[in-house]
Amino acid sequence: MAMWSPWRGCHRCSEGCRYCYIHKGDARRGVDTDSIVRSEKLDAPIARKKSGEYRMAGGQLVYLCFQTDFLIEEADAWRGACWDIIRERSDLRFLFLTKRIGRFMDCVPPDWGEGYDNVIVG
Numbered sequence: 728m729a730m731w732s733p734w735r736g737c738h739r740c741s742e743g744c745r746y747c748y749i750h751k752g753d754a755r756r757g758v759d760t761d762s763i764v765r766s767e768k769l770d771a772p773i774a775r776k777k778s779g780e781y782r783m784a785g786g787q788l789v790y791l792c793f794q795t796d797f798l799i800e801e802a803d804a805w806r807g808a809c810w811d812i813i814r815e816r817s818d819l820r821f822l823f824l825t826k827r828i829g830r831f832m833d834c835v836p837p838d839w840g841e842g843y844d845n846v847i848v849g
């Protein structure tokens with residue numbers, strides 16, 4: 728199991744966000760959750776060791792965007808790079824949860840078709 732946070736921050740967008748653990752944790756640390764910030768480690772799944780191997784070992788489940796929402800509007804310009812990485816790392820499975828499922832078809836890549844075999848959406 729691995730975590731991948733290409734950006735962080737989120738806005739409440741539904742009743743289901745009332746008890747959001749991200750807002751709760753950020754409030755304790757004085758972090759503004761409503762500020763959406765791209766991570767310097769956006770390409771973490773394709774980062775390599777000196778030996779040339781991927782740092783993120785294959786065959787595992789990657790929890791994607793558990794500090795934000797993968798489909799949040801502010802990340803529209805960054806998501807394409809994530810899809811490229813997901814396509815490259817077909818040896819990993821990626822799981823993301825969203826409360827913006829209404830945006831889903833506007834956010835998938837052109838070759839999405841019936842979906843990628845290595846992506847699970849909740």
Ligand code: SF4
Nearest residue numbers: 737738739744747826
């Ligand atoms: S969408 Fe998820 S991460 Fe964003 S505010 Fe709602 S519960 Fe929190």
